Amino acid sequence: MTAPPFDPVRAGLDRGLHALAALGPDLAAHANRIGAILWSPPRIVVVGRLKAGKSTLVNALIGAPVAETAALEATSVVAVYQDGAPARAEMVLLDGNRRPVETVRGQVTALPVPPEDVAYLHRWLPSAAIRDYTLVDTPGLATLTTENEARTHRVLIDGFEQTRTASVDADAAVFLFDSTPRADEMAFLAQLGFTPLTTLGVLSRADGFGEGALGVRNPLEHAAEHAATLAAQLRGTVMTVMPIAGLLAETSHTGSLTENDARALAALSGIGAFDLLDLLDSDDPAPVPSEVRGRLVDLLGEYGMIHGRTVAASGAAALNEWLVAQSGVPALRSVLTHHLGAFAGVRRARRIIGELDQLAYTHPARDQIRAVTDQVRSDPALHTVVLFEHLEAMLAADPASPVTEELRQLVEQPTATGKLGLPPDATADQVRVQAQQKLAWAHTQALSTMTAAEDAALVVLIRTYGLLAR
Ligand SMILES: Nc1nc2c(ncn2[C@@H]2O[C@H](COP(=O)(O)OP(=O)(O)O)[C@@H](O)[C@H]2O)c(=O)[nH]1
Ligand SMILES: [Mg+2]
Known part of the structure; x- marks a missing residue:
């Protein structure tokens, strides 16, 4: 070390x-x-309801697709991401005991015990991006699954007081919401007991904010304005609110974008925005095959596809740079290191x-x-x-x-x-x-x-x- x-x-x-x-x-x-x-780095926990974009943002910050965003079993477990080599994973059981967990290409695909017996998953990855702070991804709260909420709650709150061995001991929180946070989310946050100085609000999925990609207003600008209003309203709870398009950052920070993607996207130039989105729902093979269009939506979202087409003509590197700038993640990183961290x-x-x-x-x-x-x-x-x-x-x-x-x-x-x-x-x-x-x-x-x-x-x-x- x-x-x-x-x-x-x-x-x-x-x-x-x-x-x-x-x-x-x-x-x-x-x-x-x-x-x-x-001597261990402070821990920043990422909280918010299911599908708020937490795991996507964790991947973007780490710069590798390590946090599960699909509906895998591991999504329902709290995961701690810490800088360290070699890359490995352990699960911490409710009694504080640890057991190694197998990873396949950096992903935990299955847990050897039922998730309800796991306090949290502890992962080490050699990554400079998480040298100054450890990131903690959590399952959603107050959603379809009250189970998930109980698990987040147990590790983050009950864990503080009772089972220190199984606790993840977070020092600060990033709180994601994709509109104005609801009362139950605010209540959960209050229970976590962080100060406004150790809580950062993120207005997530900013690329789809308001009326979305086809709206009259640019969603990113609209989101920035709303974030500023929320920051003033929530001043007693959060240090500030930042608009973030995590998907665009995940794609650009994890090296997922290829020259083929940029070429395919550029080939979709000259089509009206409405027609382009109609095309996404059709199985018309022109001008690029529908599976390629599907991949582009997964990587870029609707906003990224519509507005990234002109830049795409200059190649994947230019498109990647544009995505980074649109995502808001460089500013977020700076706040994480210099303020929240x-x-x-x-x-x-x-x-x-x-x-x-x-x-x-x-x-x-x-x-x-x-x-x-x-x-x-x-x-x-x-x-x-x-x-x-x-x-x-x-x-x-x-x-x-x-x-x-x-x-x-x-x-x-x-x-x-x-x-x-x-x-x-x-x-x-x-x-x-x-x-x-x-x-x-x-x-x-x-x-x-x-x-x-x-x-x-x-x-x-x-x-x-x-x-x-x-
Ligand atoms: N358009 C768009 N989609 C996003 C963004 N962030 C996440 N998503 C999508 O939202 C879904 C849920 O994201 P995920 O990170 O798994 O949410 P979690 O449940 O909070 O961890 C996934 O399909 C993501 O691709 C974003 O910034 N923009
Ligand atoms: Mg998740």
């Missing part, structure tokens, strides 16, 4: 774990267990501090363990993690409190100006004045708090504004 880049948060936690290990042999074992969480890392660090707290509750050496957790919490490198911890507590206790919003801004914004809600070009003086005002505000708030969480959060806010005021 290559050494991960230096990360001050990890370094701070690692120091804490070393201090814990030095307290005694059994605590060294605990330090090792907790250290395993520290980063906050998932913060959440993971918070979980490690939580593990140390838990140990202090249950272990006889509680005072010494407390000293270690106090040390970790006061490390300046972990300040954002501590703010995040209070943000989580405030979201549970009183999401509408202005303290919650302040915490969110402090965690979400990387710069001092952003943390204080100032424009990026604000001067040092303006930063100081604003920090002092916020400090005064926090002191006033502290006189009349509504919850214990707010009490605790204000102590940290006051410290933070004090630091920013200097």
Whole structure:
């Protein structure tokens, strides 16, 4: 394994774990267990109802057709995709035991035990695309199969609290919906217990949005507009909403498109859009055979076929590039790495501090363990993690409190100006004045708090504004 880049948060936690290990042999074992969480990449879970396009998007992000999109048995099981060689798969049973699973050309075709006995499928693939975060594909929710919903629920929620061994321990979620999310989807998301900073909304199947490929409006533009409206509406639940055409990304990122496909598509130029779609339903062999047309629809969808024809004349590479640009996936990748993935890392660090707290509750050496957790919490490198911890507590206790919003801004914004809600070009003086005002505000708030969480959060806010005021 290559050494991960230096990360001050990890370094701070690692120091804490070393201090814990030095307290005694059994605590060294605990330090090792907790250290395993520290050194594995954060996990991002992809959720949404059946057929929302989750597996298609997972394939596109990984760059290989590994997640099942057909109605195979494996579709009904949670699957964890982690960077690693050699490519292999294990199933994790409900009791936490693991068993190897055979793969055929990268696909799991059958499970040796009934899916209801499987907590999740753990797959390793050598892929740089999933080096910074592990992706978790889930079966749909609230659909035809209540079975599937129960399974997703069990691994993601029940698994958190009860069976740690069988849990997939997700740190962030990508939530897919193809129109406005329904009440049951929002309720499910709330149960998962992520913060808006660790939840990304995806308006999926954007190429078919609204009236679809034949509508008056361009579906991708229409979807982008709707995504912006949803992002504002769902601000309390998601960091943002991005319009994505996963199918176009899957086709272009997995190398499925051939020069023959591009030639066949170009041969369909000059036909009106309505006539082209009529042609797809007919068995007329001209101008390209119907099975070729079928393949093109599977690869490109209706929008991709209608609008990709002109580009296709320039060949498969040009068409591929066009698909990537239309899909919205490059922007999604960037948000996954720099925002959602980063906050998932913060959440993971918070979980490690939580593990140390838990140990202090249950272990006889509680005072010494407390000293270690106090040390970790006061490390300046972990300040954002501590703010995040209070943000989580405030979201549970009183999401509408202005303290919650302040915490969110402090965690979400990387710069001092952003943390204080100032424009990026604000001067040092303006930063100081604003920090002092916020400090005064926090002191006033502290006189009349509504919850214990707010009490605790204000102590940290006051410290933070004090630091920013200097
Ligand atoms: N046109 C179009 N079809 C899509 C898109 N994403 C997924 N699909 C299709 O929708 C169906 C369900 O997708 P899948 O990824 O299996 O959904 P899941 O149940 O959420 O995993 C498949 O037939 C996909 O080809 C998209 O962005 N555009
Ligand atoms: Mg699926």
